[in-house]
Amino acid sequence: MDRIDAMRAFVAVVTEGSFSKAAITMQLSPQLVSKYVAKLEDELHTRLLNRTTRKVSITEAGSQYFTHAQQVLLSIDEMAAQLGGLQQHPKGILRISAPVSFALKHMARLITDFQSQYPSVTVDLQLSDRKVDIVEEGFDIALRIGQLESSSLVAKQIAPIRVVLCASPEYLKIHGLPKKLEDLEAHRYLHYSYMNVETKGHIYKYLKAKQFKEHSIFRSNNGDVLVEAAIAGGGLILQPTFIASDALHTGKLVVVLPEYEPDPLGLYAVYAHRKLLPHKVRCFIDFMTDYYGAPPYWDEHITQAPNS
Incomplete structure (x- = not known):
C-alpha cells in the first residue's frame, strides 16, 4: 500500500x-x-x-x-x-565543466545568450582539461573533446572539431613547405602533450613515431601557447581549428599537408541521465546544439599554404 x-x-x-x-x-x-x-x-x-x-x-x-x-x-x-x-521554467544553478581553451574562446557569448533566454538559470562554469567525474564532483554537464569511449554517461555531439597541421608563413619561407609526411622530419614540431595517438589519421601516428630535431621540440599541455609559438615562427603545430581559427583567418598561420588532415573529433555534452533530466540541463543542451553552426563558424575562411 x-x-x-x-x-x-x-x-x-x-x-x-x-x-x-x-x-x-x-x-x-x-x-x-x-x-x-x-x-x-x-x-x-x-x-x-x-x-x-x-x-x-x-x-x-x-x-x-x-x-x-x-x-x-x-x-x-x-x-x-x-x-x-x-x-x-528552468531555474537554479547549472554547473558545467569545460576545456580551458574552448571555454575561453567560445563559451562567454554562449552563456550570455543562454541566460538572456533563461534568466532564472545561474551558470557555474568551471574550466579544466582533466576528465572530471561529473557525478562525484556534482556537475550537471561536462563538455569534452575527442572520440568518446562507451560509458554509462549520455553524450550529445554538439559540433565537429577539425584538427589541422599549420605553421606561420615566415617559418615556411625559412624552412620550406612540407610536400609529404616524410618532409616533416626536417621541421620543428610543437607538441601538444595530450595528443591521442589512437585518434584516426596517419598524421597523428607519424608525428608521434618520428624523431624530430631534439633541440627544436617544444611540448605543452595548452594549445593556446603552442599556437602563439607557431605564430612567432617556432615550428609546426597540430591543433584544433577552434583554437587556431583567428590566426588561420588572418593568415598568421596557414594549413600545410591538408590531404593528411585527420578525421574530425567531436565536441560533446556529457551528462549522467537521460530520464528525468532537469529542465535546465535539457534547455542548455538544446540551446547549445545549433549554436555554433554546421560547420562551426570558426572553420570559415581558413587559409592554406600556397601550392600545398
Whole structure:
C-alpha cells in the first residue's frame, strides 16, 4: 500500500465527513477509500476513525494524526509544484565543466545568450582539461573533446572539431613547405602533450613515431601557447581549428599537408541521465546544439599554404 495515498484517503474522509464523499473527491470507489484507511490503521496499530452505519467520527489519535498528515501532504504538494515549475521554467544553478581553451574562446557569448533566454538559470562554469567525474564532483554537464569511449554517461555531439597541421608563413619561407609526411622530419614540431595517438589519421601516428630535431621540440599541455609559438615562427603545430581559427583567418598561420588532415573529433555534452533530466540541463543542451553552426563558424575562411 502506498502510505501517501492512504494518508490522502484518511484526510479526505475527515474533511468530507464520509467515505462516499471522500471517494467522489478522490475519484475512487468508496470500497478502495475504506481499504486505504483500514490499512493505514493496521500499520499504525491505532484506530483513527469510528464508523457506524450513519456517520464517521474521528478518534483522539485520529485527530492528532490528521493535523500532522495535513502538514505532510501540504509539504509534498508544495515540493511537487516547485519541481514542476523547474521543469516548465528552468531555474537554479547549472554547473558545467569545460576545456580551458574552448571555454575561453567560445563559451562567454554562449552563456550570455543562454541566460538572456533563461534568466532564472545561474551558470557555474568551471574550466579544466582533466576528465572530471561529473557525478562525484556534482556537475550537471561536462563538455569534452575527442572520440568518446562507451560509458554509462549520455553524450550529445554538439559540433565537429577539425584538427589541422599549420605553421606561420615566415617559418615556411625559412624552412620550406612540407610536400609529404616524410618532409616533416626536417621541421620543428610543437607538441601538444595530450595528443591521442589512437585518434584516426596517419598524421597523428607519424608525428608521434618520428624523431624530430631534439633541440627544436617544444611540448605543452595548452594549445593556446603552442599556437602563439607557431605564430612567432617556432615550428609546426597540430591543433584544433577552434583554437587556431583567428590566426588561420588572418593568415598568421596557414594549413600545410591538408590531404593528411585527420578525421574530425567531436565536441560533446556529457551528462549522467537521460530520464528525468532537469529542465535546465535539457534547455542548455538544446540551446547549445545549433549554436555554433554546421560547420562551426570558426572553420570559415581558413587559409592554406600556397601550392600545398
